[in-house]
Amino acid sequence: MADTHQNPHAIMIPYPLQGHVIPSVHLAVKLASNGFTITFINTQWIHHQISKASGAEDIFAEARKSGHDIRYATVSDGLPLGFDRSLNHDQYAESLLHVFSAHVDEAVGEIVKASATPVTCLIADTFYVWTSTIAKKYKLLNMSFWTEPALVLTLYYHLDLLRKNGHFASSDNRDDTIDYIPGVPAIEPTDLMSYLQASNITTVVHRIIYKVFADVKKADFILCNTVQELEPETISALHQKQPTYAIGPIFPANFTKSTVATSMWSELDCIRWLDTKPKGSVLYVSFGSYAHTNKHDIVEIAHGLLLSEMNFVWVLRPDIVSSVDTDFLPVGFEDQVKDRGLIVPWCHQIGVISHPATGGFLTHGGWNSILESVWCSVPLICFPLLTDQFTNRKLVVDDWKIGINLCDRRVVTRDKVVTKIKILMVGKASDELRNEIKKVRKLLENALARDGSSEKNFNQFIRDVKVKIQTR
Numbered sequence: 001m002a003d004t005h006q007n008p009h010a011i012m013i014p015y016p017l018q019g020h021v022i023p024s025v026h027l028a029v030k031l032a033s034n035g036f037t038i039t040f041i042n043t044q045w046i047h048h049q050i051s052k053a054s055g056a057e058d059i060f061a062e063a064r065k066s067g068h069d070i071r072y073a074t075v076s077d078g079l080p081l082g083f084d085r086s087l088n089h090d091q092y093a094e095s096l097l098h099v100f101s102a103h104v105d106e107a108v109g110e111i112v113k114a115s116a117t118p119v120t121c122l123i124a125d126t127f128y129v130w131t132s133t134i135a136k137k138y139k140l141l142n143m144s145f146w147t148e149p150a151l152v153l154t155l156y157y158h159l160d161l162l163r164k165n166g167h168f169a170s171s172d173n174r175d176d177t178i179d180y181i182p183g184v185p186a187i188e189p190t191d192l193m194s195y196l197q198a199s200n201i202t203t204v205v206h207r208i209i210y211k212v213f214a215d216v217k218k219a220d221f222i223l224c225n226t227v228q229e230l231e232p233e234t235i236s237a238l239h240q241k242q243p244t245y246a247i248g249p250i251f252p253a254n255f256t257k258s259t260v261a262t263s264m265w266s267e268l269d270c271i272r273w274l275d276t277k278p279k280g281s282v283l284y285v286s287f288g289s290y291a292h293t294n295k296h297d298i299v300e301i302a303h304g305l306l307l308s309e310m311n312f313v314w315v316l317r318p319d320i321v322s323s324v325d326t327d328f329l330p331v332g333f334e335d336q337v338k339d340r341g342l343i344v345p346w347c348h349q350i351g352v353i354s355h356p357a358t359g360g361f362l363t364h365g366g367w368n369s370i371l372e373s374v375w376c377s378v379p380l381i382c383f384p385l386l387t388d389q390f391t392n393r394k395l396v397v398d399d400w401k402i403g404i405n406l407c408d409r410r411v412v413t414r415d416k417v418v419t420k421i422k423i424l425m426v427g428k429a430s431d432e433l434r435n436e437i438k439k440v441r442k443l444l445e446n447a448l449a450r451d452g453s454s455e456k457n458f459n460q461f462i463r464d465v466k467v468k469i470q471t472r
C-alpha cells in the first residue's frame with residue numbers, strides 16, 4: 001500500500017500570464033496524479049478571466065473527479081479586476097514586483113495554518129522575485145518552475161558572465177559570438193532574449209530579471225518544461241549547479257482536450273471551417289497572448305497573406321497593437337479574404353494546429369506554441385517580438401531546422417511574407433522542414449514514454465523531493 005503520509009503537499013503559484021498558467025495547470029494535474037496534494041493559487045484576475053471564458057468557477061472540479069487531490073484558491077495581484085493589464089504593462093509588472101508578495105505571504109500563511117495535510121513545498125514560477133523568502137518563512141521546499149527553454153534559463157543565470165565579457169550592460173555591447181556560457185557552445189548576441197539586447201536596462205522587467213535570477217540560485221529544485229535530448233549540454237551544465245529536471249513537454253493527458261479550463265478568453269470555433277479545407281492547406285497565424293506588435297507589421301502581414309493566396313486562420317487579439325487602438329487591419333481586408341481566411345480574436349490553438357487541414361504556423365515563437373507545433377509536426381515561420389522569442393527562434397531555425405525566419409531585425413514586408421509562406425507550405429524546403437519536425441516530434445514522444453528521459457526525470461524528481469522532505 002502506498003504510504004500517503006510521505007506524499008508531498010505543494011502550493012503552486014503560476015505567473016499570472018496565459019503562457020505560464022497553461023503549463024502550470026498541466027504540471028499540477030501531473031503531480032496530483034502522482035500522489036502530490038496540490039493547492040493551486042491563481043490570481044483573482046486570472047481566475048476571473050478563465051471563469052468568464054469557460055463558465056468554470058472551480059477549474060479543477062473535473063480533474064478532482066479522477067481522485068486527484070487538487071485544491072484551488074485565488075489571491076489578489078494588488079490591482080483591481082477591471083484594470084487593463086495589457087495597456088498598463090509596466091504598472092502591472094511593478095505590482096508583481098512590489099505588491100504581490102504581501103498577498104502571497106498572507107495566502108500561503110493561511111493555507112499552511114489551515115491545512116490538515118501539512119504543506120511541504122512551494123512551486124513558484126521562476127519569474128517571481130519572492131520565492132526563496134516565502135519558502136524560507138514557511139519552511140517549504142523551494143521549487144522553481146521554468147516555462148521556457150533551458151537555453152534561456154542558462155543565459156539569464158549567467159548574466160554576470162555576459163556583463164563581465166561586455167555582451168550585456170556595457171555602453172557599447174560586443175557583437176561577436178558568445179562562447180563562454182556553460183552548456184552553450186556558441187550563441188550570437190542577436191539571439192539573446194530581447195531584454196538583454198535592449199538599450200534601456202533599468203526597466204521594471206530588468207529589475208525583475210536581476211532579482212529573479214539571483215533568487216533562483218536558492219531553489220532546492222528547478223523544473224523545466226523542456227526535453228533533455230533537445231538541450232542536453234545546457235541541461236547538464238545547469239544540473240551541475242542545482243538539481244534541474246527536464247520534464248517536458250508538459251501537456252494535458254489528453255492533448256486535444258484538457259480537463260481543466262485554462263483559456264483567459266473565449267475560444268472561437270475554427271474546426272468547422274477547417275473541416276472544409278484540404279489537408280495541409282491552411283497556415284495558422286498567432287502571436288500568443290502577451291506580446292504586442294505595430295500597425296505596420298499587421299498591415300504587411302495582412303497584404304502578404306492576401307498575395308500568398310494561401311488559406312489561413314489568423315488569431316488577432318484585440319490588443320495586439322494596443323487595447324486602445326483596435327482598428328489595425330487594412331480597409332476592406334476581410335471582404336477581400338472571403339472564405340480563404342478566418343480571423344478570430346482567440347481560439348483553441350491545439351485544436352487548430354492538430355487539425356489535418358493545418359500545414360504551417362506563422363508564430364511569434366512562444367515556447368508553448370513551439371512545443372505544441374512540434375507535437376503536431378507543423379513547421380514554423382518565426383516572427384519573434386519579445387523576450388525569449390529571439391532565442392527560441394535560434395533553436396527552431398538554426399539548431400533543429402524545423403522552421404524558417406520571417407525577417408531580420410523585424411523589418412516586415414509583404415513580399416517577404418509571401419516568399420516565406422510559400423517556402424514553408426509547398427516544395428522541397430517545406431518537405432525537408434516536415435521531415436525534420438517529425439524527427440523532433442519522435443524525440444518528444446520518446447521522452448514522454450515510460451522509460452523516456454522526461455518520465456524518468458519526473459520520477460527522479462518525486463523521489464528526490466520525498467527524500468528531502470524526510471531528511472531536512
Ligand SMILES: O=c1ccn([C@@H]2O[C@H](COP(=O)(O)OP(=O)(O)O[C@H]3O[C@H](CO)[C@@H](O)[C@H](O)[C@H]3O)[C@@H](O)[C@H]2O)c(=O)[nH]1
Binds near residue numbers: 022288387
Ligand atoms: O488563440 C490562441 C492563442 C494561443 N493559445 C495558447 O496560448 C499559449 C500561448 O503560449 P506561448 O506560445 O508560449 O506564447 P505567450 O502567450 O506569448 O507566452 C509567454 O510565455 C511563454 C512561456 O514562458 C514565453 O515563451 C513567451 O515568449 C511569452 O510571451 C499556447 O499554449 C497556445 O496554445 C490559445 O489557446 N489560443
